[in-house]
Amino acid sequence: MRLIDDNGEQLGILPIAEALELAKSKGLDLVEVSPGANPSVCRVLDYGKYKYQQSKKLHEAKKKQTIIHVKEVKFRPKTEKHDYNVKVNHVKRFINAGNKAKVTMRFRGREITHAELGKAMLERVAEDVKDIAELEQRPRLESRRSMVMILAPKK
Numbered sequence: 212m213r214l215i216d217d218n219g220e221q222l223g224i225l226p227i228a229e230a231l232e233l234a235k236s237k238g239l240d241l242v243e244v245s246p247g248a249n250p251s252v253c254r255v256l257d258y259g260k261y262k263y264q265q266s267k268k269l270h271e272a273k274k275k276q277t278i279i280h281v282k283e284v285k286f287r288p289k290t291e292k293h294d295y296n297v298k299v300n301h302v303k304r305f306i307n308a309g310n311k312a313k314v315t316m317r318f319r320g321r322e323i324t325h326a327e328l329g330k331a332m333l334e335r336v337a338e339d340v341k342d343i344a345e346l347e348q349r350p351r352l353e354s355r356r357s358m359v360m361i362l363a364p365k366k
Contacts, residue, residue, distance in 0.1 A: 212224065212225065212226075212227060212230060212243075212250050212251050212252070212253050213248070213250050213251070213252045213253070214230050214233070214253055214254075214255070215244075215252065215253070215254045215255070216233075216254075216255050217237065217239055217254075217255050217256055217257075224250055230253060230255075233255060234255045237255060239255050239256055239257055240255070240256060240257065240258040241253055241254075241255060242254050242255075242256055242258055242261060277309065279309065279310055279311055280310045280311070281310065281311045281312070281313050281361070282301075282305040282310050282311070282312055282313065283312075283313040283314075283315060284298050284301050284302050284305075284312060284313070284314050284315070285298075285315045285316075285317055286298060286314065286315065286316050286317070286329075286332060286333070286336070287316070287317055287318075287319070287322075288316065288318065288322050288325065288328045288329045288332065289322075290332070295332075298336075299336055299339050299340065302314060302336065302340055302344075302362065303340055303343060306340060306343050306344045306362060306363075306364050307343060307364075309364055310364075311347065311361060311362065311363045311364070312344070312361070312362045312363075313359060313360075313361050314333055314336055314337075314359070314360045314361075314362065315353075315357055315358070315359050316329035316330075316332065316333055316350070316357065316358040316359075317356065317357050318356045318357065318358070319356070323355070323356060326352065326358065329350075329358050330350050330358060333350040333358060333360045334350065336360070336362075337350075337360065337362065340362060343364065343365060344362040344363060344364060344365060345362070345363055345364075345365050346360070346361075346362060347361040347362060347363040348360060348361040
C-alpha cells in the first residue's frame, strides 16, 4: 500500500504491518483513503479529527445549497382581469424568490369543452412573465379537469 504520513508527505509503498507499526508509534490511526487505487492509498492520521472535519465539510456544503420549491397558482377560464393580475403578481413573486411556479388551469362542469380558452390564458401568463421566467413545461392537460404549465426562473 502507498502510505502518506500525518504531515502529508508520501512515504512510498510499504507493507501493511510496517504501516500499522509506524501509525502506532506516532499514536495515530492508519486510514485507507483511496481503496480503489492500485496500490491502495492509506494515511496516518487521527481518525476522530478526520471524521469531524469530514462532517464539517458536509455541513458547509449543505448550508450553501439552495432548495428550489414549486409554488402553485390556480386559475379558472373565467378569471377576471383584476384577479388575473393579482395571480400573475404572485407568479412573479415566486419566480423572483428563485422558486418554480406551477400554473394550473382548473375546469369545472362544461368548461372543459373550451379547453382552448384555458390554454390561451396560460400562454398569456407565460407571455406576461417572459422577462423573468422561462417556460419549463408547455401547457398540457394533466387530468380530465386541469391543465398545467411550469415556469422556472431565467438563469
